[in-house]
Amino acid sequence: MTPRAPLLVLTLLISAVATATSIPRYREAPHFTNSAAAQCPPPVPSSDADAACSPHAAVHVAMTLDASYLRGTMAAVLSVLRHASCPESIFFHFVASSSSLSELRDTVRASFPSLAFRVYPFADEARVAGLISTSIRGALDRPLNYARSYLSSTLPACVRRVVYLDSDVILTDDVASLAATPLHGEDTAVAAPEYCGANFTAYFTPGFWASPALSKAAFAGRRPCYFNTGVMVLDLARWRRAGYAAQIEEWMELQKRLRIYELGSLPPFLLVFAGRIAAVDHRWNQHGLGGDNYRGLCRGLHAGAVSLLHWSGKGKPWDRLDAGRPCPLDAVWAKYDMLQPAAAIESS
Ligand SMILES: *[C@@H]1O[C@H](CO)[C@@H](O)[C@H](O)[C@H]1NC(C)=O
Numbered sequence: 476m477t478p479r480a481p482l483l484v485l486t487l488l489i490s491a492v493a494t495a496t497s498i499p500r501y502r503e504a505p506h507f508t509n510s511a512a513a514q515c516p517p518p519v520p521s522s523d524a525d526a527a528c529s530p531h532a533a534v535h536v537a538m539t540l541d542a543s544y545l546r547g548t549m550a551a552v553l554s555v556l557r558h559a560s561c562p563e564s565i566f567f568h569f570v571a572s573s574s575s576l577s578e579l580r581d582t583v584r585a586s587f588p589s590l591a592f593r594v595y596p597f598a599d600e601a602r603v604a605g606l607i608s609t610s611i612r613g614a615l616d617r618p619l620n621y622a623r624s625y626l627s628s629t630l631p632a633c634v635r636r637v638v639y640l641d642s643d644v645i646l647t648d649d650v651a652s653l654a655a656t657p658l659h660g661e662d663t664a665v666a667a668p669e670y671c672g673a674n675f676t677a678y679f680t681p682g683f684w685a686s687p688a689l690s691k692a693a694f695a696g697r698r699p700c701y702f703n704t705g706v707m708v709l710d711l712a713r714w715r716r717a718g719y720a721a722q723i724e725e726w727m728e729l730q731k732r733l734r735i736y737e738l739g740s741l742p743p744f745l746l747v748f749a750g751r752i753a754a755v756d757h758r759w760n761q762h763g764l765g766g767d768n769y770r771g772l773c774r775g776l777h778a779g780a781v782s783l784l785h786w787s788g789k790g791k792p793w794d795r796l797d798a799g800r801p802c803p804l805d806a807v808w809a810k811y812d813m814l815q816p817a818a819a820i821e822s823s
Pocket residue numbers: 674675676677
């Protein structure tokens with residue numbers, strides 16, 4: 476050993492301890508069982524990561540796992556399980572950075588001992604990092620934000636249909652209904668709530684619209700409408716066949732050279748899919764509850780039914796609750812907060 480070695484060991488120890496304590500301790504969730512009335516398949520084996528291919532996995536859900544949004548993910552998972560008729564027939568696919576994968580996996584396992592899930596390293600992370608151009612909101616530039624574009628290669632080929640969910644959502648309805656959305660047409664690979672009243676022009680730069688070679692060609696033969704990529708049903712088999720991940724990357728390459736949009740991972744999705752998605756009822760994405768991006772104002776629900784609340788936007792309910800300045804709807808999120816004492820969750 477050289478004289479420096481003890482210091483190195485000490486430094487490694489300190490950083491290991493610092494990493495280990497960066498994830499708070501979460502509560503253990505209750506065990507949710509399949510409803511006898513719902514004609515569920517037998518439970519998916521929760522101890523077997525290969526169970527992703529089990530014929531009993533009736534619904535597949537994909538999310539990212541990330542230390543900074545973990546509190547949101549834990550609450551979202553709890554909400555999915557609580558409102559599912561067949562919670563033991565759901566398989567969760569989590570994508571994480573390889574650096575924190577095992578620690579995050581252990582945290583999920585500790586809180587959901589009987590959850591059927593697998594954690595995948597985000598294999599494309601380094602390449603995506605090189606493709607990302609800086610957007611106006613720094614938080615949108617995390618490579619893991621783009622993991623949703625690579626689910627077709629990340630998840631095993633046996634998984635055909637998956638529900639992708641952002642970490643800042645709460646379901647108040649059965650995810651199986653969302654997963655059962657019809658995707659008619661051999662080319663339809665995405666289903667999501669569409670918003671044809673939103674100003675689609677605003678998502679791209681004037682330079683993009685000024686160039687027919689780009690904008691006319693991009694949307695030839697379709698009527699593009701805005702959709703939010705935080706809640707989607709994806710047909711991964713069609714996605715693989717059409718090579719949509721590569722198409723998204725092509726737009727990201729172009730963006731690095733030409734600046735055709737401002738905001739993170741959403742515009743390349745719109746470029747590839749807007750106007751060719753299957754519609755989902757708006758109840759499945761009551762978005763914008765994060766509030767106004769600039770002044771932090773609270774937002775209310777849109778008119779109509781609610782099956783999923785989405786705190787998209789800058790403000791997150793856990794930050795506002797911790798700061799003692801919650802928006803009214805943050806009380807709904809708090810009912811699923813796994814950092815809170817058991818009584819608060821059990822009784823809701
Ligand atoms: C839509 O957005 C563009 C670009 O931001 C703007 O120029 C245009 O006035 C907007 N149109 C409507 C109807 O709001």
